[in-house]
Amino acid sequence: MEPFKLVRAQNNAAAIAAATSKETKFIAGGTNIIDLMKLYIETPKQLVDITSLNLKQVETQQDGSVKIGALVKNSDLAYHPIITKNYPFLSEALLSGASAQLRNMASVGGNLLQRPRCYYFYDTAFPCNKREPGSGCSALTGFNRNHAVLGTTENCIATHPSDMCVPMAALGATIQVEGAKGTRNIPFDEFYIIPEKIPQYETILKPGELITAVILPHLPFAAKSHYLKVRDRASYEFALTSAAVALDISNGKINASRIALGGVATKPWRSAAAEKVLNGAAANAQTYRAAAEAAMAGAKPHKYNAFKIELAKRTIVRALEAVGGMV
Incomplete structure (x- = not known):
């Protein structure tokens, strides 16, 4: 150091x-x-x-949205009654990450800014475009079992490591930041950058900008949601695949949906394609599988991680079944 x-x-x-x-x-x-x-x-x-x-409060605002201070601890947020009641998949995601000791220390703002999960990024003996732009991506031809199949480029295929960010992506949360030029609110999907020309950066934060809060939209049907994480072992392990799902169902029909994926992409990955399949369709196994196929349609496998595509589809289907039931 x-x-x-x-x-x-x-x-x-x-x-x-x-x-x-x-x-x-x-x-x-x-x-x-x-x-x-x-x-x-x-x-x-x-x-x-x-x-x-x-920056340590969790509070409901006048429009029904929930504002989460950037310094709220992951464990405190996971057990907060507003979250467990209205956004259960966020609570489940937080509790599936790291260990109890780390969750007691880790903050919401810090969770948003976790660096990628990649063996080669963490080992300075290997070339890595995120550490040294232009040096190459060792994972492309190396051992890439845990790497991404969505949002990849020739510059980087590292996965985004956060569990918390997956339901936040599904919700379409807003990230509030303050800097020398004032405050700005950044839509969650715009906050993260696909690793193209500037692979060393993961977000659009400017130097000196401070994350102050995350705002969750008022979304009543998010009370019926689930986060499913598939991993190599039961605890203290990153996701191979994960899915955050919320459904609004009445009379067997899906009126609205939110779905995002973790463990398979270079950023928290909300799937508009899967939501398009789900919205207006019958809540049944055929619809769930069609949504899973749509979510992974653009996936690009590498030598050791092709299995993730089918695994992600099954993860999506299981999460949808948990929320919408099986017909």
Whole structure:
């Protein structure tokens, strides 16, 4: 780990003012960035401790949406009554990630900014376009069993690691950020970047911008939702595939749906194609399988991860069956 300066900010303005260069990073729980610093993947000259900021509330707003402060702990959010009642798949996703100890430290804002899951990204002995743009992607011809099949490019096929982000993508959440030029609200699907010309970046955050909150839309049928995670072992493991599903069903017909995938893409992956198949269709096995086929229609397998395509389809079907029933 390289030497660095630690600054403790007491309010948002002070935190933003301290982040004057790309060599400054914000730190809250530190469950990801400290590991990256130990491995010399991240080498910031300065860390700004934001744990004293007033960003720890979960509250329902006048329009029915729910505002989640960026410093809310993952464990606190998972068990919060507003979340368990209105967005159960978000609670399930949070509880399926990491370990209890990490969930007690990790923050919502930090979860949004997790770096990719890739053996080669974490091993500086190998070329990686995310660490050194232009050096190449070792995973393309290496061991890529856990890598992405959606949203991939010749520059990177690493999967996005977050469980929490999958239901947030399904919901169409909004990410609120503050910077030197003011506040902006970023639609969840626009926040993450497919690794094309600038594979070293995963989000559209500008230097010095601070995530302050995530806003979940008022979506009554999200109360009938489920997050299903398929992994190699039962705990402390990233997803091979996952699906976050919410359905609005009446008289056996799907009126509206939300579906997003994890473990298979370079970003949290909402599937408009699957939703199009589901909306207006009968809630039955045939519809569920058709939606799964649509969701994975553009998947591009690599040498060791072709199995993920069928596994993802089955994961989607099982999640839909859990929410909509089996006919």
